[in-house]
Amino acid sequence: MDTSSPGPTEPEHVEVARAESERGELVLRERRGGTGPTSLELRANGVFVMDTLETSTERALATAALALVEDPRAVVVGGLGLGFTMHEVLADSRVERCAVVEIEEALVGWMRDGTIPHGPALLADERVHVVVADVAVALAEARPATYDLVLLDVDNGPGYLVHDANAALYREPFLRTVREVLRPGGALVVWSAAEAADLEAALRTAFGGAEGRPHDVRLQDRDERYWLYVGRVPGPA
Template sequence: MREEVGRVSGPHGEVALWRRTDDDGTVVTELVVDGVFAMDDVDTSTERALATEALARAEGAELAVLVGGLGLGWTAAAVLRSPGVAEVVVVELEDALLGWAAQGLLPGLPSTADPRLDLVAGDVAAAFTPGRYDVVLLDVDNGPDFLVHGSNAGLYGTRGLARALAALRPGGVLAIWSADPSPALLDRLAALPGAVDAEQLVLPVEREGRVFEYAVLLARRAS
């Protein structure tokens, strides 16, 4: 059984939230943008790994974290569960997702009551204030090679990556989620002035009898 939870048309197209119940009783939430499947929560391990892998590399306490892309809320929730996090700013392009979050409809983030959490509508690039954050997490699309919104391409280019890195304090960590391993993106990260310890984690996930390889790419701003 599949039911529509919400549908909103906005300046960036139509966004729909669906919920289905599989034959085994599992409830799955799906996000569809302009008729294109964007994500579901059959397996959320890589979205959570985006947060946990970056935070494991972060230094200090009272961390300020910027999350680009709310999605179904799993990355933001993983950040909030991590010790040492004092502030989480989540910037989401789609107003509909912020509304559904406020209504408790996102499975990963059933409540927005945590005082450390600030949900902001807009383009995450506008939040790249120099030296503002300890961790920057980007999950604004499916990675550089399979974009839902073509306008997101700039985030994965050299200029966009440089601005994201500059939003970090010295020693801070930038992490990017990708639907596929991206050697080209890793090369761009490694070549950024001031970037060190660039790496790509390939995360295999089995779905419906197939193994998919997702990736988290990370780099640190030099101290």
């Protein structure tokens, strides 16, 4: 008789929703079983984007960015994802308006209709305005000096693009566009999974100064270092 203990159960990934656009395939999966809790996972063209199991990096981006601006009344979040950066922005009582720019209409729909269960509650906040557009186009059309803070979280940084076209978001022309929509004292904060010297240099040219801030996080029993790249607009005299 075999008295050995059974091995751990492998998690099962069940597809919850799928959409196609000109940028490719977007898939929402649910992870069930195994040793961890049930969670949702978002993938674009087969590449892992984020999940609901580990959200500390998305929250850290917002928390660190909000600390850089004295009065972040109007905030732009570039990239909706599963809503955790937006959630942390809305937790700050100083924020009066949060514009979330997301290029994938299907993802916005999943948040609105409850396919992503926590989505409807987040989007019900009256301060939220969701724009379905390319963030480069949306900011190019924005009025100058409209926002206090722009958070860019559409990729894992310039070295880990979800779509090749996003490379333009980390170059000087777009960064100058962001600078124009910021009020005095405002800031752009870009999240990156690795050091990005070219991004820092482009920010320095566009803003007249830049800084890269290492950000250490603990992810599932391992230490990781991410980077926040910051460009600031001088405050009022």
